Amino acid sequence: MAKGAPARGPEDRTRPRVAVVTRHWGDSGDEATAATRLVAGAVSRHADVSIVHLVSPLVPLETLRDSVFEVHRVPVHGARPLRSGILRVALAVHDGGLGVPATAASLLERYEGDAPEVPELLERLAPDAIVLAGHHQPYDIGVLGTRGRPGRARVVVLPYLGDERRLAAEPVCSLIEAADVVGVVHPGERPAVLAACPERSERDVVPLDLALSLNRNAASHRLFGVRWFGRYVLSIRDFPPGGARYVRSVTHEVLRSVVGRVSVAEVDGEQWRISDRENTLELPVSPSRVNLWRLMAHAVATIDLRPPGPFGRETIESMLLGTPVVVPDASAAMEHAAAADGGLWYRDVGELFDATRVLMYRPVRDRLAAQGRAYADAKHGQVDDFVARVGRIVLGDGVA
Amino acid sequence: MEDLPGDVRVDTRVVVEHLRSVVGSAPGSYPRTWLPQATFDELLVRADREPIHLHPSLHHLHRRWDMGHARTHAGSGWGPKAIGRRILARIVNAALDRYFTEEQEFRAALAQSIDGIAYRVDEIASSDLRNLLDVVRNDLLDLSRYVDDRIDTRLSDTRASDA
Numbered sequence: 001m002a003k004g005a006p007a008r009g010p011e012d013r014t015r016p017r018v019a020v021v022t023r024h025w026g027d028s029g030d031e032a033t034a035a036t037r038l039v040a041g042a043v044s045r046h047a048d049v050s051i052v053h054l055v056s057p058l059v060p061l062e063t064l065r066d067s068v069f070e071v072h073r074v075p076v077h078g079a080r081p082l083r084s085g086i087l088r089v090a091l092a093v094h095d096g097g098l099g100v101p102a103t104a105a106s107l108l109e110r111y112e113g114d115a116p117e118v119p120e121l122l123e124r125l126a127p128d129a130i131v132l133a134g135h136h137q138p139y140d141i142g143v144l145g146t147r148g149r150p151g152r153a154r155v156v157v158l159p160y161l162g163d164e165r166r167l168a169a170e171p172v173c174s175l176i177e178a179a180d181v182v183g184v185v186h187p188g189e190r191p192a193v194l195a196a197c198p199e200r201s202e203r204d205v206v207p208l209d210l211a212l213s214l215n216r217n218a219a220s221h222r223l224f225g226v227r228w229f230g231r232y233v234l235s236i237r238d239f240p241p242g243g244a245r246y247v248r249s250v251t252h253e254v255l256r257s258v259v260g261r262v263s264v265a266e267v268d269g270e271q272w273r274i275s276d277r278e279n280t281l282e283l284p285v286s287p288s289r290v291n292l293w294r295l296m297a298h299a300v301a302t303i304d305l306r307p308p309g310p311f312g313r314e315t316i317e318s319m320l321l322g323t324p325v326v327v328p329d330a331s332a333a334m335e336h337a338a339a340a341d342g343g344l345w346y347r348d349v350g351e352l353f354d355a356t357r358v359l360m361y362r363p364v365r366d367r368l369a370a371q372g373r374a375y376a377d378a379k380h381g382q383v384d385d386f387v388a389r390v391g392r393i394v395l396g397d398g399v400a
Numbered sequence: 401m402e403d404l405p406g407d408v409r410v411d412t413r414v415v416v417e418h419l420r421s422v423v424g425s426a427p428g429s430y431p432r433t434w435l436p437q438a439t440f441d442e443l444l445v446r447a448d449r450e451p452i453h454l455h456p457s458l459h460h461l462h463r464r465w466d467m468g469h470a471r472t473h474a475g476s477g478w479g480p481k482a483i484g485r486r487i488l489a490r491i492v493n494a495a496l497d498r499y500f501t502e503e504q505e506f507r508a509a510l511a512q513s514i515d516g517i518a519y520r521v522d523e524i525a526s527s528d529l530r531n532l533l534d535v536v537r538n539d540l541l542d543l544s545r546y547v548d549d550r551i552d553t554r555l556s557d558t559r560a561s562d563a
Contacts, residue, residue, distance in 0.1 A: 338413055
C-alpha cells in the first residue's frame with residue numbers, strides 16, 4: 001500500500017483531481033519526460049495532480065512530494081528493457097517494424113513488464129480525469145472502464161509515438177480505443193494515430209502544441225569566445241548529456257569542410273567546442289539549456305544529429321530563436337520543420353550535407369528563419385493559451 | 401532557388417524533393433565539387449568503421465582535381481608585372497595545352513576511379529552488415545518462438561494439473 005496516499009471521498013474535493021500515469025517522470029532530461037512535466041504543470045493550474053510514476057528497476061511502492069505534485073512510485077515487475085530494445089532494433093532495422101510476427105509482438109509486450117498495483121491505486125485516488133502519458137501502460141487497462149460509460153473518469157492518452165509509431169501501433173491501438181481524447185505532440189502524430197486506429201474520429205485526436213518558454217534575454221548574449229569564430233552552424237550530437245546518440249554519424253571535421261568558410265559549433269554531451277579551419281576552442285561552459293539557447297540564437301543553422309525523440313523540443317526552440325534547422329527525416333522534428341517551412345531534413349549523410357549547403361544561401365536561410373519563427377511563436381510560444389488548452393483537453397470544455 | 405522574389409513562401413517539402421531529384425537523376429555524375437551521394441547507407445553511417453567515402457583525403461581529392469580554373473584564370477590588374485604575367489601564362493598555356501588537357505583528363509579519371517572504389521568498398525561493408533543483421537534477426541525470432549513454445553507448454557501443464 002502506498003505510504004501517505006489517503007483514500008479520498010467526494011466530500012473533501014475543492015478542485016478537480018487528475019492522475020497522470022507515466023514512465024516519464026523524474027530527473028531524466030529526455031523529451032517524453034519534458035513533455036509530461038509540461039502537461040502536468042499546465043493541468044496543475046486547474047486541478048490537483050497526482051503522478052503515478054511507473055518505475056523499473058523495482059522500487060518500493062511509495063508516495064513523495066515533487067513541487068506541486070504528489071508522486072506515487074509504482075514498481076514495474078519483470079521489465080526487460082535491454083532485451084526489448086534489442087528485439088525492437090532487430091525487427092525495425094529491416095522493415096521499419098512493419099509486419100512484426102505475432103510471437104515477437106507478444107514477447108515484446110511481455111518484456112515491458114507489469115505494474116499490477118496501478119488499478120488499485122487509481123481506484124483509491126478516484127480522479128476526475130486520468131492522463132496516460134506514453135504508450136507504455138503495462139497493466140490491465142480494463143480498469144479505465146468503457147468509453148462513454150456514465151461516471152467514468154475522463155481518460156486522455158498522450159501516446160508519444162515518435163519513431164516507434166509503426167512498431168507500437170498494435171498495443172497502442174487498444175489504449176487509444178479506451179481514451180476519450182488523444183493528445184498529440186507533433187503534426188505527424190495525428191495522421192499516424194488516425195491511420196492506426198481508423199475507428200477514432202478526427203475530433204477526438206487533438207494537438208497539444210506544447211508551449212516552451214525561452215529566456216530570450218539570456219539567449220541574446222553569445223557564449224564567451226564564440227564571437228571570434230564569426231558565422232557558425234550548430235550541430236547537436238548529444239543533448240541533454242547522456243541521451244541517446246549515434247556513433248560517429250558525421251565527424252566534426254567533415255561537417256566543417258562541407259560548410260566552407262563557416263565555423264562549426266558542436267554540442268556533444270558535456271563537451272562543447274567551436275572551430276574554424278585553423279582554430280578550435282573548447283567551450284568551458286556548463287551543458288545547460290540556457291547555454292544551448294545562447295549558441296542556437298546566433299547560429300546560421302541548427303543541425304540535429306541525434307536519434308529522433310518523440311517531441312522535437314530543440315527544433316521548436318531553434319525556430320523560436322529564429323534559426324532554421326536541419327533534422328532527421330521521419331521524426332517529430334521533421335514534422336515541425338515541414339509544418340513551419342522552417343527547416344530541411346535528411347535521410348542520410350549525403351542529404352544532410354545537401355540541406356546544410358542550401359542553408360548557406362542567405363535568402364533561403366532568412367526566409368526559413370522567418371517562417372519557422374512565425375510558426376513556433378504562434379503554436380508553441382503562448383504559454384497561457386497552452387494552459388487553457390490543456391485544461392480543456394484533460395477536464396473537458398467546462399474549464400474556464 | 402537563385403531568385404526569391406518578394407515575400408514568396410519557401411515550401412521546404414519542395415526544396416527537399418528538388419534536392420533528392422537532382423541527386424537521383426545524376427547518381428554517377430562524379431567527379432564534381434565534393435558531395436557525398438545521397439544514397440549513402442544509414443547502416444554504414446552508424447557502423448563502427450568509418451566509411452571510406454567520408455575520408456578527408458577523398459574530400460581533398462575532389463576539391464583539388466580540377467585545374468580548369470587555374471588554366472583559364474587571366475589574372476587581374478594592369479601594372480607591368482600583371483600584364484607580363486598574363487602574356488607569360490598565355491605562352492605557357494599555348495605551349496603545354498595538350499599536356500594540360502591530358503593531365504586534366506588523367507586527374508578526373510583518377511578522382512572518378514578512387515571515388516568508385518570507395519563506394520564499392522562501402523557497399524560491400526554495408527552488405528556484410530546487412531547479412532549479419534539478417535542472422536541476428538532470425539536468431540532472435542527463433543529465440544522468441546522457442547520462449548513462446550515453452551510458455552505455451554508450461555501453461556498447458558498448469559491447465560492440465562488444475563483440471
